[in-house]
Each structure stands twice: as structure tokens, then as C-alpha cells.
Amino acid sequence: MTVRTEIADGVALVTLDRPERHNALDLATTAELTATWREFRFDDTVRAVVLTGAGRRAFCTGIDRAAEVPQPPSPYSLDDPLRAIGPKANDLWKPVIAAVEGMACGGAFYLLGEAEFLIASEHATFFDPHTTYGMVSAYESILMAQRMPLGEIARLSLMGTAERLSAARAYGIGLVSELTPPGAAAEVALRRAATVAAQPTGAVQGTVRALWAAKEAARAQALAHAPQLIALGNLPPGQQAELFAARRRDGGG
Numbered sequence: 001m002t003v004r005t006e007i008a009d010g011v012a013l014v015t016l017d018r019p020e021r022h023n024a025l026d027l028a029t030t031a032e033l034t035a036t037w038r039e040f041r042f043d044d045t046v047r048a049v050v051l052t053g054a055g056r057r058a059f060c061t062g063i064d065r066a067a068e069v070p071q072p073p074s075p076y077s078l079d080d081p082l083r084a085i086g087p088k089a090n091d092l093w094k095p096v097i098a099a100v101e102g103m104a105c106g107g108a109f110y111l112l113g114e115a116e117f118l119i120a121s122e123h124a125t126f127f128d129p130h131t132t133y134g135m136v137s138a139y140e141s142i143l144m145a146q147r148m149p150l151g152e153i154a155r156l157s158l159m160g161t162a163e164r165l166s167a168a169r170a171y172g173i174g175l176v177s178e179l180t181p182p183g184a185a186a187e188v189a190l191r192r193a194a195t196v197a198a199q200p201t202g203a204v205q206g207t208v209r210a211l212w213a214a215k216e217a218a219r220a221q222a223l224a225h226a227p228q229l230i231a232l233g234n235l236p237p238g239q240q241a242e243l244f245a246a247r248r249r250d251g252g253g
Helices: 027-040 108-112 139-145 150-158 167-172 185-197 201-233 237-250
Strands: 003-008 011-016 048-053 058-060 096-100 103-105 117-121 125-127 178-180
Touching: 003 027, 011 027, 011 185, 048 058, 048 185, 058 096, 058 108, 096 108, 096 185, 103 108, 108 139, 117 167, 117 185, 139 150, 139 201, 167 178, 178 185
Parallel strands: 011 048, 048 096, 058 103, 096 117, 103 125, 117 178
Antiparallel strands: 003 011
């Protein structure tokens, strides 16, 4: 199991548990995340959720580069294993708080983009490597554009691995709602989740649904364009792998 779940006093702590891979998402982990959110829909003992990554080096670094994702031969079809890893994608309207330690990049934005709010340690960093490796940042940029100024997500996504958004800057632009000392993000998030879980659950879930309704139409229309943009703009997988390998040889991030 690469997703650990602990439930106590109405709060579920969900931990991505692949610290040796910076909590990158392989296909088994994506399936476990999807199953976890769907199970929570039927579990009345869960009234709020904290999502975090194991260790202090990374919250999540997106799709594992070693993962092999089979694709259909049709140019009109694109299988994205990260589309269903978030709570909202699985019709879960219980509040989710993300606790970020270390790096959060690329595909991690699928998860951060569907959390109610973010708590991060002072050494957390956010970045999006897609363009550096010849890939379109579509779903990631669309989701994050819903929760941070357009200019900031444009800078982050267009500059690839050359740009890092610090925790302090993320807090300043409202992406992060609270900063903690290193190692304390999950602990603080659990306290905030306990407060949320103590409120009447129907009112809480209704409020979550209302908050998302505020941007849902624009979000849905934007996401509908993502598969075509990725199909048109991505380099072939072999060329992406060459760029990735070259940066590894050069010591790049």
C-alpha cells in the first residue's frame, strides 16, 4: 500500500507513502487514492480529511517518471491516470486540507487544486516542470488558476524547472492559508481539520459544495479543452524522456 489512512475523531489523515520516490504517483498509488476518496463518501466516521506526503522532502512530485501509461492509438483519446486522483473528481464533498512539506510540483497540483485550503511548512516549494520536458501544463495550470493570481500561475507554469514558488510567496498570494515551522504542517492541519469536523456535517458539506459552485462552470469549460491542448502540444514520449535524462545528467531539477 502506498496510501496510508488513519481515522480518529472524525478526521482522516491520508498520507502518500513513497518517500523514496518523493511521493511520486505510480499507477497503483493513483488507484489507491481514487478508492480512498470513494470509500470516504460512504464513511460517516470521516467528516474532514488531511492530505499529506511522507517525510519532509516532498508532498508529491506528480506522476512517477518510471510509470508506464498505455495510450490508445486514437488521436482523439488521451488516458490521464491523474484525472481521478482528487476528491472532487470522485464526488467527495467533505472538506480536505492539504499539508505540504518540501516539494509540491507538477501532478501534485491535481491534488492541491481540489483541496479546500493549504497549510505549508516554511521550507515548502511549488513548481511545475512540464514545459521544460516538452509537455503542456493543462490540467495543472487550470486547477491552480482557480486558486492563485493568473500572473503567478503563468510564471510558474511557463518557466518550468527554472522557477520555484517559495512558501512565503505562496502565503503572500493566498495559495497557502497558513505557514508552519518545518515538520509541523500535518500537525497543524490536523488541528484545523478537528475544528471543521466538530461542526454539523451537513452544513459543512453544503458549504464546501457552495464554494466550489462559485467557480465550477468556468473550471469545467476550461478542463474540457485540456486533452486537445496536451495532444497538440506535447512532444512525443521519447523526446520527453531525452529532455528528462539530459537534465538528470546535468544535475538539473
